[in-house]
Amino acid sequence: MSDLLNLRAVWGTRPLLSVGVSVLLQDETGRVLLQRRGDDGRWGTPGGGLNPGEDFLTAAHRELFEETGLRCPDLRLLPLDQGLVSGPDFYHRYPTGHEVYMVGARAHGHLPAAALAGAQPDDSGETLDLRWFPLDALPELSSNTNRASLSVLRARAGLAGLPLQPVPSPPPVGSHLLALRRLVGPRPLFAPGANVLITDDAGRLLLLRHAGTGRWTLPGGSLEPGESFEACARREAHEETGLTVTALEPLALSAGAAYRFTYPHGDVVDYVSVLYRAHGWTGTLTPQPEEVLETGWFGAADLPRPEDLSGALIRDHVGVWRDALAAQQGGQPA
Known part of the structure; x- marks a missing residue:
């Protein structure tokens, strides 16, 4: 069970900060690798939450392998002006009702298109399909985190950014970590x-x-x-x-x-x-x-x-x- 799901046992569905990494892979023609997600059936980049003690690049390699069975030798974190994820636009509500604000980083790398033939996602059900998509012909995306990440690649290719979906107003500033502490020790x-x-x-x-x-x-x-x-x-x-x-x-x-x-x-x-x-x-x-x-x-x-x-x-x-x-x-x- 993930660290975040453990917290849900005492926190319920209310918003939590989800610390994770998105993996942006491109082939030799500039297409991006997307996965069709098992939770909502929409498309997004591989990626996921950090485990305790992990750094972002280690998590990026792990999540990529778990969700695709692929390894990317040149995977690197994007520069901070392109790679940071945080703020009110990165709210997401899962089909379970769990609410999160995504926080973290983006990694980027390259694989030949033919590498997809050797893809073997794990049996968790997170990945229903994997495909390469041109940046100017993207499918329905799962969240603002994916829209913003793909906008980074589109900007590099001279394309306009993708519009973000409206999100609820964030809760007022309080003492989130202290409130968690009272429940988890x-x-x-x-x-x-x-x-x-x-x-x-x-x-x-x-x-x-x-x-x-x-x-x-x-x-x-x-x-x-x-x-x-x-x-x-x-x-x-x-x-x-x-x-x-x-x-x-x-x-x-x-x-x-x-x-x-x-x-x-x-x-x-x-x-x-x-x-x-x-x-x-x-x-x-x-x-x-x-x-x-x-x-x-x-x-x-x-x-x-x-x-x-x-x-x-x-x-x-x-x-x-x-x-x-x-x-x-x-x-x-x-």
Whole structure:
């Protein structure tokens, strides 16, 4: 049983965040491989949810093989400006009544058209048929996630994007992860979210010492259902620092076993996080009193010790900033 279905036992049909990956395969003529789905009979790209501890590319290879029996040697995640999936448009209601907001990434690769002759989907019933389709002659698609993914390929081919279907308004921002916690206890939960690199005029990085861990972290936090990664980054940065960030540039997408984190009180999360760089901000630094013990602006030479940072995710995200700074200065990563 999938991680998401386990949650359904206590959450019911209400919206959940579904962390997954879509696999976009094209043949030598540019046609895209689509599967006719077993749940609604419509067409979509192969793909599915991450297992705990999986990164997106590993999940893409696994889901592709399970749903088609095919392997793609050149499968890669798309650049973040084309590959991220999140936001209110990615609502989906399954025939069972289960509601989700899709969150995740897109992978892309190539196979010759003849490879389809060796396709052998597993016996789960998820795949009823597999076919190559020209991008300008697509069948009825299953969800906005598929429409948006195929619009990425259509844009590359000089074609117009596909219109998205209307969706309900997302629920108001609340405390989705906390509400789940009350029902499931400390067991591991996916925590999709965002962190932000905010720097001052001297180029120093803003870090916050978190009340829950006592360690230094970046501004950021968890998505709410229907929220995009970027909207989450803006909201969390403002809530925790009082600052309004202006332009945001996505730098990295992190997921996998290395990013499991256990809080001092025992709650376990599998972080799925997009790191953004803020290009400008306004306002006065006003830390959130219940979450932030203190703030600090740090240069590369005076960063907190790695063990004083809040886990592998924050260490790696701070490392992205430090290495980029070193590259700008003509030096080597520390």
